[in-house]
Amino acid sequence: MLSQNIAKELNNIAGKENITTSREDLICYSYDATNQKFLPDAVVFPKSAEEISLILKLANREAFPVIPRGAGSGFSGGSLPVEGGVVVSLERMNKILKIDTDNLIAIVEPGVVTGDFQEEAENMGLFYPPDPSSLKFCTIGGNIAECAGGPRAVKYGVTKDYVLGLEVVLPTGEIINTGVQTAKGVVGYDLTKLIVGSEGTLGIVTKAVLKLLPLPEATKTMFAVFSDMRDAANTVSKIISSKIIPSTLEFMDKESIGCVAGYLPPDLSGSIEAALLIEVDGDKDLIEKEALLIRGICMENSATDVRIAGNRQEAKALWQARRAISPSMAKLKPNKINEDIVVPRSKIPDAIMGTRDIARKYNIIIANFGHAGDGNIHVNVMIDKSNSNEFERGKKAVEDIFRLVLSLGGTISGEHGIGTAKMPYIGMELSPAAIDVMRRIKQVLDPKGVLNPGKIFPRHRLV
Amino acid sequence: MKTLKQFTDEINKCVLCGTCRGVCPTFDVARREPASARGKVALCDALLKKEINISEGFIKHMTECVQCMACYESCPNDVNVPDIILAARTEIVKENGLPFIKSLTLRNFLDSERLMPAVMKFASNLQGLFFKGVPEESGLHRRFPLPLIDERRLMPPLADRFFLEGRKLTEAKGGNGEAEKRGKNLSPIRPFTDSPIRVGFFAGCLINYMLPNIGEASLKLIEKAGASVIVPPDQHCCGMPALGMGDVETAKSLALKNLEAFEQYELDYITTACATCGDGLRRRFKELLGDEYPERVNAFCSKVRDITELLVRELRVGSGEWRKGHTSLGSKLSAPGSVITYHDPCHLNRGQGIKDAPRELIEISGARFKEMSHPCRCCGLGGSFNITDYDFSMEIARSKAEDIKNTGADIVATACPGCMIQIKDGLHQIGVKAKVLHVVELLV
Numbered sequence: 001m002l003s004q005n006i007a008k009e010l011n012n013i014a015g016k017e018n019i020t021t022s023r024e025d026l027i028c029y030s031y032d033a034t035n036q037k038f039l040p041d042a043v044v045f046p047k048s049a050e051e052i053s054l055i056l057k058l059a060n061r062e063a064f065p066v067i068p069r070g071a072g073s074g075f076s077g078g079s080l081p082v083e084g085g086v087v088v089s090l091e092r093m094n095k096i097l098k099i100d101t102d103n104l105i106a107i108v109e110p111g112v113v114t115g116d117f118q119e120e121a122e123n124m125g126l127f128y129p130p131d132p133s134s135l136k137f138c139t140i141g142g143n144i145a146e147c148a149g150g151p152r153a154v155k156y157g158v159t160k161d162y163v164l165g166l167e168v169v170l171p172t173g174e175i176i177n178t179g180v181q182t183a184k185g186v187v188g189y190d191l192t193k194l195i196v197g198s199e200g201t202l203g204i205v206t207k208a209v210l211k212l213l214p215l216p217e218a219t220k221t222m223f224a225v226f227s228d229m230r231d232a233a234n235t236v237s238k239i240i241s242s243k244i245i246p247s248t249l250e251f252m253d254k255e256s257i258g259c260v261a262g263y264l265p266p267d268l269s270g271s272i273e274a275a276l277l278i279e280v281d282g283d284k285d286l287i288e289k290e291a292l293l294i295r296g297i298c299m300e301n302s303a304t305d306v307r308i309a310g311n312r313q314e315a316k317a318l319w320q321a322r323r324a325i326s327p328s329m330a331k332l333k334p335n336k337i338n339e340d341i342v343v344p345r346s347k348i349p350d351a352i353m354g355t356r357d358i359a360r361k362y363n364i365i366i367a368n369f370g371h372a373g374d375g376n377i378h379v380n381v382m383i384d385k386s387n388s389n390e391f392e393r394g395k396k397a398v399e400d401i402f403r404l405v406l407s408l409g410g411t412i413s414g415e416h417g418i419g420t421a422k423m424p425y426i427g428m429e430l431s432p433a434a435i436d437v438m439r440r441i442k443q444v445l446d447p448k449g450v451l452n453p454g455k456i457f458p459r460h461r462l463v
Numbered sequence: 464m465k466t467l468k469q470f471t472d473e474i475n476k477c478v479l480c481g482t483c484r485g486v487c488p489t490f491d492v493a494r495r496e497p498a499s500a501r502g503k504v505a506l507c508d509a510l511l512k513k514e515i516n517i518s519e520g521f522i523k524h525m526t527e528c529v530q531c532m533a534c535y536e537s538c539p540n541d542v543n544v545p546d547i548i549l550a551a552r553t554e555i556v557k558e559n560g561l562p563f564i565k566s567l568t569l570r571n572f573l574d575s576e577r578l579m580p581a582v583m584k585f586a587s588n589l590q591g592l593f594f595k596g597v598p599e600e601s602g603l604h605r606r607f608p609l610p611l612i613d614e615r616r617l618m619p620p621l622a623d624r625f626f627l628e629g630r631k632l633t634e635a636k637g638g639n640g641e642a643e644k645r646g647k648n649l650s651p652i653r654p655f656t657d658s659p660i661r662v663g664f665f666a667g668c669l670i671n672y673m674l675p676n677i678g679e680a681s682l683k684l685i686e687k688a689g690a691s692v693i694v695p696p697d698q699h700c701c702g703m704p705a706l707g708m709g710d711v712e713t714a715k716s717l718a719l720k721n722l723e724a725f726e727q728y729e730l731d732y733i734t735t736a737c738a739t740c741g742d743g744l745r746r747r748f749k750e751l752l753g754d755e756y757p758e759r760v761n762a763f764c765s766k767v768r769d770i771t772e773l774l775v776r777e778l779r780v781g782s783g784e785w786r787k788g789h790t791s792l793g794s795k796l797s798a799p800g801s802v803i804t805y806h807d808p809c810h811l812n813r814g815q816g817i818k819d820a821p822r823e824l825i826e827i828s829g830a831r832f833k834e835m836s837h838p839c840r841c842c843g844l845g846g847s848f849n850i851t852d853y854d855f856s857m858e859i860a861r862s863k864a865e866d867i868k869n870t871g872a873d874i875v876a877t878a879c880p881g882c883m884i885q886i887k888d889g890l891h892q893i894g895v896k897a898k899v900l901h902v903v904e905l906l907v
Contacts, residue, residue, distance in 0.1 A: 022507055023514075023520070024515060024518065024521055024524060025495075025496075025497055027505055027506060027509050027515065028505055028506065029496055029500040031505065032479070032481075033479055033480045033481055035478050035479050045495070071481055072481060072496065073480065073481040073484075089496075091494040091495060091496075092494060111494075113485070136482070136485035136486075137481050137482060137484040137485035138481075139482075175802070193552045200845060250474070258541075313534070324539040327478055327480040327481070327482060327539035327540060328539040328540055330540050331477050331540070
């Protein structure tokens with residue numbers, strides 16, 4: 001519970017109508033896409049960096065947690081108020097401030113919905129590539145906090161590759177600008193990259209300068225199905241090694257496909273054990289050629305059916321299927337432990353076959369899908385939490401998966417972040433010395449630990 | 464109807480992913496989680512777990528839903544949020560009763576055979592006293608404060624002569640005699656013709672009281688298409704406004720009365736030109752009466768077709784053979800060269816799965832068609848939501864009006880009188896003078 005005084009000061013900062021402590025509202029800001037709930041003490045809807053600065057200064061004086069929140073669509077618990085406190089919702093700061101067609105940059109507020117921004121840029125012949133599956137509702141601020149990726153990362157990279165500069169409110173309330181509004185810049189340490197992917201623990205982004213590309217002339221979407229998972233995995237490695245970089249190279253296994261079968265062409269032939277969603281973009285004539293090459297590689301690797309979408313509508317349906325996989329996994333089991341491991345691309349067959357063995361070992365459903373083209377696989381350990389035995393087996397399977405991934409030279413999270421979900425495992429990948437450096441950075445920027453506490457590092461070890 | 468508790472499994476299907484935030488029109492305006500479908504599911508979950516009561520806040524958030532079904536359509540786990548919210552509203556009514564104004568309207572007004580037409584008639588005669596005309600838009604602004612009527616609201620005038628009004632006076636044959644035997648003056652509008660296809664027309668309140676032209680146009684088109692049509696005179700409000708407010712009892716009683724009104728005639732189809740009425744007649748009636756009268760209600764519901772669907776799919780208007788006999792169908796309303804755009808009513812598109820039939824009718828009319836961006840986005844009327852939350856409702860209407868404006872269309876066609884009234888108001892408020900018509904009006 002916040003004291004009357006703090007509530008009053010928050011009222012003064014943001015205006016009475018922009019703070020709420022009603023139980024109904026608190027419930028609506030207690031969760032994110034991890035499907036966990038922690039009640040905050042208040043929710044504030046600020047309109048400016050200055051207001052956020054005052055809130056953080058107050059938090060330092062009165063020692064209460066502040067949790068930044070975009071759309072609440074994260075998969076690692078980044079916006080959960082695990083220790084209560086004040087949720088700072090950036091929903092009102094949702095303006096696209098500028099799209100500069102001469103310099104190929106845009107300046108946006110954090111609450112802008114990623115897909116809306118992309119649409120706006122595309123209307124001007126420009127292109128903002130990062131495309132998390134939640135792009136129709138997630139926000140740029142959240143994407144920056146978690147360094148979101150997406151299917152197009154295989155060709156275009158992830159959010160950090162498009163952030164040139166930021167306006168950030170530090171945990172202690174100072175407002176700073178990082179980076180540049182130019183194509184390059186090396187003045188001082190790269191604080192922009194430090195903030196991107198810091199999961200809302202080092203600052204609250206209030207403005208972002210984003211890099212744009214010219215919109216590719218055309219895209220071609222393909223769907224290939226395989227009767228053996230190994231063939232699909234090999235196809236991914238073969239496409240990459242043949243020096244074609246598709247703009248999307250997505251893998252889905254039998255379990256994943258089953259969840260979204262309704263979206264797919266009904267007449268696909270063969271028994272489907274795995275499928276690839278492949279897209280190429282660029283010059284119209286060139287992509288025709290690339291599409292044929294890719295189809296050839298698929299056939300050589302025993303694809304049972306390859307469909308090339310004939311029009312936008314067909315392509316859209318395939319994409320809908322892909323984007324619906326993650327949330328619709330609930331059709332398999334009520335709960336999922338949702339991992340987003342990455343391995344070197346040549347190791348994809350090993351990673352996928354390895355998780356199959358782990359599934360067998362623990363007698364558990366593991367559904368794999370994701371951005372195979374860049375080695376990033378969403379491994380979903382499907383469980384029923386009310387079945388404690390299955391839950392335990394699931395947790396053991398996750399540890400095995402991480403061990404496998406690290407042994408293949410990979411990383412335990414590609415684009416979701418650590419948050420609360422992967423906190424216990426961070427030590428498997430990072431050395432104590434590396435973790436210590438990160439802790440010290442946090443300590444310098446947030447000495448009182450008010451900003452988004454209880455994330456990334458287990459709290460009790462934070463000095 | 465299922466109770467909120469019976470929706471527990473449905474609520475548990477929601478994984479709180481947030482997909483609905485991208486399509487929810489109330490969230491789009493409010494930009495706050497409780498206005499989104501996900502927020503409402505979380506609140507219903509909390510209510511069932513007794514973490515909250517039916518508080519003022521809970522009621523407010525449950526009211527803030529236009530029942531457009533966009534969340535349900537986009538949900539990767541097929542969570543039927545609109546029905547969860549309806550069940551919550553029913554729960555609210557059970558606990559708190561209907562608020563005074565609403566209960567007066569619903570229970571004593573919609574449900575009364577005599578009172579509603581009489582009050583509406585009275586209002587029709589006196590409306591000049593309360594409202595001033597706005598000539599270009601053929602609408603009315605209120606002259607001085609009236610309860611429930613916002614001063615900025617553009618109201619369509621009540622019709623001088625209601626659509627159902629004259630029907631009772633017309634001598635007719637063709638019923639099975641039941642009505643006459645009961646000694647009531649219940650005759651259908653006109654005798655059945657020789658056509659083997661018999662259609663019963665359901666008017667609905669908005670067509671009856673405000674937009675009777677749509678009813679007349681529908682009847683003409685049905686006959687032109689070679690079927691015989693009657694208007695069963697003792698039909699009532701479809702009951703959807705009541706259901707929308709959580710008043711299941713009133714909705715049920717109206718559904719039963721309508722069932723009886725149409726059962727008296729041997730009909731192949733029951734049709735309506737109101738998307739919301741149609742969605743109610745074919746889907747909700749089953750939920751309301753299915754337990755008690757499964758066979759009767761199934762027989763009724765299976766005959767229901769939207770007017771556009773009836774014309775295009777059943778009566779084959781526009782097909783090759785049909786075109787041979789009908790060279791010109793273009794309306795006087797659409798000047799040559801005028802551009803038409805179309806708004807998909809939620810209860811037609813998502814409620815009944817009908818998107819193509821109205822567009823085919825527009826094509827037949829010969830007009831130049833231009834699709835607006837987001838044609839399926841709700842206009843924001845949401846039944847009583849427009850009355851309880853007028854500003855909110857108009858914010859949603861404004862996006863729709865902007866989308867229409869961007870097409871440069873001279874005419875907005877749609878297939879729901881509710882949407883028409885809302886879109887007219889929305890266009891008026893941003894100063895766009897496009898005409899708003901029902902698709903059937905393009906063809907007579």
